[in-house]
Amino acid sequence: MFASCADPETLSGLSWLMCYLTTGKHLAFYGAFGTVLLLLAITAPVALLFGFGGAVAARSRFAPLSWLGRGYIAVVRGVPDIAFFLFFVIALDQGIEWLRHKAKCPDWDQPIRQGNDFIVCAEAKMPLSTSAQWVHEVYGFWLAVFTFALVFGAFAANVLFGAMRAVPRPQIETAEAYGMTRAQVFRRILVPQMWVYALPGLSNLWMVLIKASPLLFLLGVEDIVYWARELGSTKTPQFTDYPHGDWRMWYFLFLLVFYLGFTRISEIVLDRIMLRLSHGQETLANHKRTGPIGMNKAGPP
Amino acid sequence: MICYDTLMDYGLRSLGYGERLLPRSDFTLCQQFVLIGSGMIWNVYFGIVALLSGFALATALAVGKASASPWFRKPAEWVIFLFRGSPLFIQFFFAYFLFLSLKGQVPAFDALTSAWLGAAVVLFFNTAAYSGEIFYGALRSVPRGEVEAADAYGLSGWSKFRRVIWPTTLRLAWPAYTNEAIFLFHATTLVFFSGFPASRQQGDALYYASYFADKTFNPFVPYPILAGYFVLLTLVVIGVMGMIGRRLNRHLPSAAPRRARGFGLLMR
Numbered sequence: 001m002f003a004s005c006a007d008p009e010t011l012s013g014l015s016w017l018m019c020y021l022t023t024g025k026h027l028a029f030y031g032a033f034g035t036v037l038l039l040l041a042i043t044a045p046v047a048l049l050f051g052f053g054g055a056v057a058a059r060s061r062f063a064p065l066s067w068l069g070r071g072y073i074a075v076v077r078g079v080p081d082i083a084f085f086l087f088f089v090i091a092l093d094q095g096i097e098w099l100r101h102k103a104k105c106p107d108w109d110q111p112i113r114q115g116n117d118f119i120v121c122a123e124a125k126m127p128l129s130t131s132a133q134w135v136h137e138v139y140g141f142w143l144a145v146f147t148f149a150l151v152f153g154a155f156a157a158n159v160l161f162g163a164m165r166a167v168p169r170p171q172i173e174t175a176e177a178y179g180m181t182r183a184q185v186f187r188r189i190l191v192p193q194m195w196v197y198a199l200p201g202l203s204n205l206w207m208v209l210i211k212a213s214p215l216l217f218l219l220g221v222e223d224i225v226y227w228a229r230e231l232g233s234t235k236t237p238q239f240t241d242y243p244h245g246d247w248r249m250w251y252f253l254f255l256l257v258f259y260l261g262f263t264r265i266s267e268i269v270l271d272r273i274m275l276r277l278s279h280g281q282e283t284l285a286n287h288k289r290t291g292p293i294g295m296n297k298a299g300p301p
Numbered sequence: 302m303i304c305y306d307t308l309m310d311y312g313l314r315s316l317g318y319g320e321r322l323l324p325r326s327d328f329t330l331c332q333q334f335v336l337i338g339s340g341m342i343w344n345v346y347f348g349i350v351a352l353l354s355g356f357a358l359a360t361a362l363a364v365g366k367a368s369a370s371p372w373f374r375k376p377a378e379w380v381i382f383l384f385r386g387s388p389l390f391i392q393f394f395f396a397y398f399l400f401l402s403l404k405g406q407v408p409a410f411d412a413l414t415s416a417w418l419g420a421a422v423v424l425f426f427n428t429a430a431y432s433g434e435i436f437y438g439a440l441r442s443v444p445r446g447e448v449e450a451a452d453a454y455g456l457s458g459w460s461k462f463r464r465v466i467w468p469t470t471l472r473l474a475w476p477a478y479t480n481e482a483i484f485l486f487h488a489t490t491l492v493f494f495s496g497f498p499a500s501r502q503q504g505d506a507l508y509y510a511s512y513f514a515d516k517t518f519n520p521f522v523p524y525p526i527l528a529g530y531f532v533l534l535t536l537v538v539i540g541v542m543g544m545i546g547r548r549l550n551r552h553l554p555s556a557a558p559r560r561a562r563g564f565g566l567l568m569r
Contacts, residue, residue, distance in 0.1 A: 078535055079528040080487035082494065086511055087524040094520075118518050211388040218494060225394065232398075249398035256387050256395050263386040 020242045029227035033258070036213050036224055039145060044209065046149040048202075051156025058161050069157065076154030082215060088147040089219050094118055096126050137222070144219040152209055159201030164190055166197040196277055203270040210263055214255070228252055304331040315339040315503050323502055323512065330522070333513050337526050340506035341534070346417075347489040347505075351424035352482055355432060358425070362433030363470070364462075367440050377433070384430030389423075389488055390495055396423045397496035416497040424492075428485045432478055439474035440466070472549045479542040483535055506530060 005019035020026070057069030076084065097120045101108065105121035113119075127135045167190055175189045217225035232248030310320040312335060324332050365377030384392065400413040413419045443466055451465040471478075490507040493499045499508055506527050513523035 075528070078532045080490040080507070080531060082490050083507055083510070083524055083527055083531070086507070086514065087520050090514060090518070090520040113519070211390075214388050214390045217390075225390070228394075246398070246402065249395065249402050252391060252395035252398055255391050259387040259391060260383070264382075 016242075020244075023242065025227070025231060028222075029224065029231055032222060032224045032227050035141070035221065036216065039141070039148065039216060040209060040213060042145050043148040043152065044206065046145065047152035047156050047209070050149055050153025051158075051160050054153060054157025055160035055164060058157065059164060073154050073157050073161070076151055077158065081151050081212060082218065084151050085147055085215055085218055088150065089143055092143055092146065093126070100126060140220055144216055144221050147219065148209070148212070152205065152212075155205050155208070156202065159198050159205060160194065162201065163194040163198035167193045199274055199277060203266075203274065206266060206270065207263055210259070210266060214259075224255055224258075228255055303329075304335070307331045307335050311335045312339055313342075315342050315505070315509075317501060317503050321501075325516070328513060328517055333509075333523050333526055336509045336513075337506050337523060338530060340504055340509045341530050343416075343492070343503075343505035344486060344489045345534070347421055347424055347492060348482075348486040350421050351428045351485060351489075354425045355428035358429035359432035359436055360467070362429060363436035363440050366433065366437045380426070381430045381433050381437075384427050385434060389427055390491055392423055392427060393420065393491060393495035393497065414497075415500065416492055420492040420497050424485065424489065427488070428481065431481050431484075432474075435474050435477045435481060436470055438477075439470045442473055443469045468549065472546075475542070475546045475549060479539065479546070482538050482542055486534055486538060487531070 005022070054069050054072050057065050058073060060066045060069065097118075101120035108121050110119065127139045171189055171193060172185055175185045180188065214223070214225050216223040228251035229248060232246065232251035234246045235243050237243040307329070308331075311324075311332065313319055314323070314336060316339075323336070362377045362381060365373040366381065368374050368377070397414065397419060400410055400419050403410040404414050413422065447465055447469055448461075451461045456464060490505060493504045493508040499505075502512075504512075510523040510527040514520045517523075
C-alpha cells in the first residue's frame with residue numbers, strides 16, 4: 001500500500017508490522033468486519049418482521065395459522081441454531097434451483113435426484129455458472145441473511161408473542177368498550193403498547209444475534225473468521241513476502257476483543273433506550289433499576 | 302434385522318469402537334439414525350461435564366460478584382463479562398489455538414488440544430459465566446425477610462449462606478438455569494466446527510449429520526434426524542431439571558414451579 005513497503009525484506013520492527021497489516025489480504029480482512037456489520041444491520045429488521053408475522057400468526061383465531069406460528073417458534077427454538085444454518089444453506093439453494101428448473105426447463109425428462117447428485121438444467125443454476133465471482137458472493141450473502149432472519153425471527157416471534165400478552169387486559173377492554181373492531185384494537189392499542197414489554201427480550205436477542213454472527217463462516221461467506229484463519233496460519237517465505245509462524249491465536253484474540261467491545265457498546269446504548277422508553281411507565285424495567293424490593297438498603301425511605 | 306447389524310457396527314462409532322470406515326455410498330436411513338445417534342454421546346458428554354463442573358464455579362462467581370470487597374468482585378465481574386460478551390464460537394477458536402501454542406512450549410498441554418478436554422474446558426467457563434450471572438440475579442432477589450429471619454435465628458456466615466441464602470437462590474434461579482442448560486446442550490454442536498479436530502472421524506451428532514448431507518447432497522434426511530434427537534434431549538433436560546426444581550420447592554404450598562415462559566426462555 002505504501003511505497004516504502006515495496007521490498008519487505010529490508011523492513012524490520014514497527015515499519016514491517018505496518019506494511020504487514022496493510023497488505024491486500026488484510027484490507028479484505030478489515031472489509032469483512034463491514035460484511036458482518038452489514039449482515040447485522042439487514043438481519044435485525046428482517047428478523048423483527050418475521051417475528052412480528054410469527055407472533056401474529058401464533059395469536060390468530062384461525063387454528064391452522066395459529067399452529068403454523070406456534071410450530072415455527074417451537075421447532076426453530078428447540079433445535080441448535082447451527083444445525084439450522086447448515087441445513088438452510090443447502091435446502092434453500094436446492095429449493096430455489098428446483099423452482100427455477102420447473103419453470104425454465106419443463107421438458108427435462110431425467111429425475112433431479114440421481115443417487116447422490118442433485119441435477120438441474122444449466123439455465124436453472126443459481127447463480128448461473130457463467131456469472132461473475134461477485135454475483136456468487138452476493139448470492140451467498142443473501143442466503144445467509146435469509147437464514148439468520150428465519151432463525152432469529154422465531155426468537156423474535158416468541159418475544160413479541162409474550163409482549164402482546166403482557167399488554168394489560170383493561171387497555172384492550174376499554175378499546176373494545178369504545179366500539180373498536182379487533183383490527184383497530186390491534187393497530188391502535190396492542191401494537192403501540194407492546195414495545196415496552198418487548199424491549200428487554202429484543203435487546204437480549206440483539207446480543208444473541210451479535211454473538212451468532214461469526215457463524216457466517218459456516219455458511220461459506222468469507223467473513224472475519226475465514227480471514228483470521230487464513231491470515232494467521234503459518235506463512236513460509238516461498239509464498240509470501242511476510243513470512244511468520246502460527247499467529248492464529250492473536251488474530252482470534254483480536255476478534256474476541258472486537259466482539260467484547262461491540263457487545264459492551266450495544267449494552268450501554270440499549271440501556272439508554274430502555275431508560276427513555278420506560279420513562280414514566282409502570283413496568284418491571286423501572287422497578288429493576290431501583291433494585292429488587294428485598295435488596296434495598298434498610299433505612300427510612 | 303439388518304438394522305441390528307448397523308447398530309452393532311456404528312452404535313459406538315463416535316467413541317472409536319466398531320467399524321472403522323464410515324459408510325461411503327448407498328446410505329440407508331438406518332445408518333443415518335445410528336451414526337447421528339452415536340454422535341449424540343459426545344453432545345451429552347460435553348453438556349453434562351460442563352453443567353456439573355460449571356455449577357460450582359457459577360456459584361462462586363455469583364457470590365464473588367455480589368461481594369462487597371473489590372478483590373472478589375472485580376475478578377468475578379471480569380470472568381462473567383469476558384465469557385458472556387464474546388461469541389462461544391470465537392472462544393473455541395481462540396482456546397484451541399492458545400492450547401496449540403502452549404503445547405509447543407510445554408508438552409503437558411497435549412490433552413487440551415483434543416476436543417474431549419479442551420472443548421469441555423471452554424464450555425465449563427462459558428456456562429459458568431452465564432449461570433453465574435443468573436445466580437447473581439437470583440442472589441440479589443433473595444427476600445430480605447428470609448435473611449432477617451436467619452439473623453434472628455442466630456445463623457451467620459457460612460451456615461446462613463448454606464441453609465438460607467443458597468437454597469433460595471437456587472429456587473429463584475431454577476427456571477432460568479433450565480434454559481441455560483438447554484442452550485448449553487445446543488452449544489455443544491459447535492465443538493467440532495471450531496478448530497477442535499474430530500480424530501479418526503469420531504465426532505458429535507452434527508458432525509455426522511453434515512457428513513451425510515455433504516455426501517448425499519440431500520439435507521432433508523440427516524438434519525431432521527438430528528433435530529429429532531435434539532428435541533428429545535431438550536425434553537429430557539426439561540424433565541430432569543423440572544424434577545430437581547420440584548424437589549427444591551417441595552416445602553412450598555404450590556409445589557410445582559412455574560415453567561419458564563416468555564422472556565425467561567431467552568437468557569442468552
